[in-house]
Amino acid sequence: MAYAANDMSSEAIAERTKPVGSVYTAKDLEGIVDTAAGGTGGEPAEPRSGEAVFNAACSACHATGAAGAPIKGDAAAWGPRVAQGRDTLVNHALNGFNAMPPRGACGNCSDEEIANAVDYMMDAI
Ligand code: HEC
Structure with a gap:
C-alpha cells in the first residue's frame, strides 16, 4: 500500500513505522510451508452437519x-430404537438394517457424517 510521504493519517503513519518483520506471522507461513512439503495448504473439508446430511441422504425416507x-x-416409532443405544443406531445406519440401506445409500458420506445425521434425528425426538 503506497502512502504519500505527507499523509499524516494514523493509518498511514502506522503503515510507515511498523516494525520490519511484522508482515508475515508464523501463522501466515503455515500454509506456504505445508504446500512446499507436498500438502494441499488447506484444511480438510469440515464434516457436514447432521441436518445437511439428513436433508441430502435420509429425508427421502425418514421425512416421509x-x-x-x-x-x-x-x-x-423411535422409542424402542433409541433404547438400543446410540452405538447400535449408528451401526445400523452405517451397515444397513432390513430395508434401511447402508449409509442411507449415501456414497460420499463419511462415518462421522452418518453419525451426525443419526444424532440430528435423535435430537428431534
Ligand atoms: C431408502 C429409505 C431410507 C433411507 C434413504 C434412509 N433410511 Fe434409515 N431406515 C429406513 C428404514 C425402512 C428403517 C427401518 C428398518 C427396520 O426397522 O426394519 C430405517 C431405520 C433407521 C435407523 C434405526 C435403526 C434401528 O436400529 O432401529 C436409523 C438410525 C436410520 N435409519 C438412520 C438413517 C440415516 C442416518 C440415513 C441417512 C444417512 C437414513 N437412515 C436413510 C429407510 C431409509
Whole structure:
C-alpha cells in the first residue's frame, strides 16, 4: 500500500513505522510451508452437519415414512430404537438394517457424517 510521504493519517503513519518483520506471522507461513512439503495448504473439508446430511441422504425416507422408515420426530416409532443405544443406531445406519440401506445409500458420506445425521434425528425426538 503506497502512502504519500505527507499523509499524516494514523493509518498511514502506522503503515510507515511498523516494525520490519511484522508482515508475515508464523501463522501466515503455515500454509506456504505445508504446500512446499507436498500438502494441499488447506484444511480438510469440515464434516457436514447432521441436518445437511439428513436433508441430502435420509429425508427421502425418514421425512416421509417411505419403505416403513421411522419418521424424524415420531417419538413412538423411535422409542424402542433409541433404547438400543446410540452405538447400535449408528451401526445400523452405517451397515444397513432390513430395508434401511447402508449409509442411507449415501456414497460420499463419511462415518462421522452418518453419525451426525443419526444424532440430528435423535435430537428431534
Ligand atoms: C431408502 C429409505 C431410507 C433411507 C434413504 C434412509 N433410511 Fe434409515 N431406515 C429406513 C428404514 C425402512 C428403517 C427401518 C428398518 C427396520 O426397522 O426394519 C430405517 C431405520 C433407521 C435407523 C434405526 C435403526 C434401528 O436400529 O432401529 C436409523 C438410525 C436410520 N435409519 C438412520 C438413517 C440415516 C442416518 C440415513 C441417512 C444417512 C437414513 N437412515 C436413510 C429407510 C431409509
